[in-house]
Amino acid sequence: MAVDDKWCVVTGGRGFAARHLVEMLIQDNTYFVRIADLGATIELEPSEQLGTLGQALSSGRAQYVSLDLRNKEHVLKALEGCEIVFHMAAPNSSINNYQLHHSVNVQGTQNVIDACVQLRVKRLVYTSSSSVVFDGVHGIHNGKESMPYPPKHNDHYSATKAQGEALVLKANGTSGLLTCSLRPSSIFGPGDRLMVPSAVDAAKAGKTKAYFITNMEPIKFWEFMSLILEGLGYERPRIKIPAFVLMPIALLVEYTYKLLGPYGMKVPQLTPSRVRLLSCNRTFDCSKAKERLRYEPIVTLKEGLQRTINSFSHLRAENQLKAKREGASKASIYLGSGRVADTLLWKDRKQTFTTLLVLIAIYLSFIAPGNTFITALSNLLLFASIFLFIHGILPAKILGYTVQKMPKSWFHLSEDMSHQLAVSVVSVWNIPMNVLKSLAQGTEWMLFFKVVFSSLLLSFFGAFSLQNLYKIGLTTAFIAFYIYEKKEEEIDDLFIKALSFGCKLKSDAIRKFLPSKKSD
Template sequence: MPLSSLSGSVSAALPPPSPLPPAAGGAALVTGGTGFLGRRLVERLLAAGRPVTVLARTPAPDLEACGAKFVRASLDDAAAVAGACRGAETVFHVAARVGVWGRYEDFYRTNVLGTRALLEGCRRHGVRRLVYTSTPSVVYNGRDLAGADESLTLTEACPSPYPLTKALAEREVCAASAAGQEAGHALRTVALRPHLIWGVGDPHLVPRVLERARAGRLRIIGDGRNRVDMVHIENAVDAHVLAERALAEAGGAAGAGQGSAAGKAYFVTNGEPVFLWDWINGLLTALGEPPVRRRVSLRAASAIGAVCETAWRVLRKRGEPPMTRFVAAELAKDHWFSIEAARRDLGYAPRISMATGTAELVAWLKEQATRRA
């Protein structure tokens, strides 16, 4: 399902400086720095003149050519993860095992134990700030979430191992801030919950939608009137930079709302809920593709998902099932969130609107199609 990134690799020239106020400064470690969000974050930090180390499983010579130091390792390698923290003032923990299906043990090892190793590395090497990329799925409860805020409790029952293990890791990250203060460590932490990251260069969300639609395998689940939040890639990067700055200002002469982010989690979206299937069909129409018309009830989709899960589990099939109970719920129910806490504590304000971002995405996708023709 992957599409190439914006130009197949990071451009020789880094992006122009961000319009945001200067970030905290100092050396930064970015785990998962070759993924969609991680790469854009690395580019932003390099453009600001920051020393950046990237920890990832795959090499990134283009990022190295732009000045990044590279550590090739997975989150399963506790020693390498902890060692990569040496010399960093801020760690952006973006890497994770993602997906809607797989062995719980695999997700736990990467998402929980990997995060735990990173926290230990931060303490051992005197890292001052850790910004953790979480997910809104950590509050999954199987119900509609309309305007939900951070008062929701973390999930303890979900049919997918990804939200469960991310919730466990988020809890440890947030607790580490208070524990560090009590133990005399300098480490302050914050968790961000960006929802459905998309934009030009997206290798995940939009390509998967287009692939399934073109193959005739996309169905509207439920009544098609569920609303969801998304977050444009540049807004997601903004949130990470702002979260770092909020941690840096914690305890100092902070302005209104600043200094209160340590140990907390924040939803990060565009703040513009859309009807999911209207947005998908609008995108398809703009690209000259037929809109999705065929429907499946949520009850039927959930039943199909349960059957698929059983078959994949019993037969030990590789890859993800075509439908799961978790995916059925996500495609049929409301899940949009309040970003008032992020506005208040981080100074977050989405810069790229849904309309602007969608227009840019459509233009880019058409350009990519022309190049492939």
């Protein structure tokens, strides 16, 4: 490295947005670019090997360094000799693990700041997130940088990104270091490995220097996703499930993951934080970035959508129909592709039969006698109490076998868990209240019919006894998923036909109803 060379560093340089920044920095030719990421070595995709990045690495215009932000020595080595740092590294936001996010987004960011100060780096640009001002309950309309951080955030990712941002802004001016924070919202485009692939899978199955950065063309999230899917040859989503229906299911999925995660269940996609994120409107005002940074989107929303669609030609519907299924089945993916999936899909017969025997024993002991829900729950609690007490008085070893004692933390509801539960309850409450508020206007006829239909459906299921619900649930869990895995394409085809027929009936009913409504 020559003395006069001007270097910049991009942390998390192999991430989705960071890859595009690296390419632009190389093309700009102002700085030599050091790409810093977790991998021991850089693995280029075929398009990168012959492109701008591959040529820059070969010529020395760019270099790669392995970096763990949690290791201060790594950070010092990666930032040595650079003038500007683009700090973009962060863990996967879908993994709601506090320790992981805090160690990278907070402690790792502090390491970057300390290294910048020690090495006399001139500028630090931090990639934050628009979610740092989102509490998971209230929507945001035309949000500005003056918005304060909420008392509690929607998830650990947002909370720790806010803490990291606060550290960066506080460091502004320290030993000549200039800092700012950018808050992008819903990044998309060519190279996206999360939003578009996930959508296709679903279709087939506050301080002065924190700037909001968007494309300045607000659009509803589901309209955006529909445009992507239609561009790839899929039908836009037609099923509309109210958030208040999904939230209890998401809570159950999240708590199931916390129990079964250590036994192989993978991170679920349906979580309360995602339901809250997708059911609240959020728009942001970028005028401050426009005035002070002269920020203007260089790609329009329409062009960005088209570029994204073109880059995923291999995921087009016509190409998918010709290909045989590879990898895990949809049923396995829905179940987390772990031990739970192996059990319900009969992959591990011994495990499946053991689980069935336990569930049948619970049924015969607590439900079959005709108990009410309260009585069954009371008996189950009594049995659990007796078991725990006996387990507690057992010696550490019996006949050479170690008795694993249960830690007290298993029975404690942490402050963070309490907050998540409270936010979930508030979210579940707000959603039906908003529906009732709309009904009170006396104009939402379709909403009125949906509420009536949902109430009748709930009454229908409420008529089943606890015994029948348990038997139906048990049978469905161990048979329906297994059949779906074996007959996936046929069932999907039938479902699409039924859905199309239902949508046609709905459209016909609306056309017949609307004229009479207008004539009143």
